[in-house]
Amino acid sequence: MEVVTVSPKYQVVIPLSVRRSLGLKPGQKVQVVLYDNRIELIPIVPVKKMRGFLRGIDTSIKRDDDRV
Numbered sequence: 001m002e003v004v005t006v007s008p009k010y011q012v013v014i015p016l017s018v019r020r021s022l023g024l025k026p027g028q029k030v031q032v033v034l035y036d037n038r039i040e041l042i043p044i045v046p047v048k049k050m051r052g053f054l055r056g057i058d059t060s061i062k063r064d065d066d067r068v
Contacts, residue, residue: 002015002017030042
C-alpha cells in the first residue's frame with residue numbers, strides 16, 4: 001500500500017508502481033468516485049482501445065421462441 005500527500009492545491013502524485021501497474025499515461029483521464037467515505041480513481045479507457053475485447057465470445061445461447 002502506498003501513501004501520498006495532498007498538496008496545498010489539493011493535488012496528489014500517483015506512485016510510479018501504481019502508474020505502471022495500471023498502464024497510466026500522462027494526460028490520461030481518470031474518473032473520481034466517492035464511495036463509502038473513500039476516493040477511488042478509475043482510469044478511463046478510450047473506446048478505440050476497447051475494439052476487439054469481445055473477440056471469441058460464445059454467442060450460441062439458447063433463446064426463447066419469441067426472440068429472434
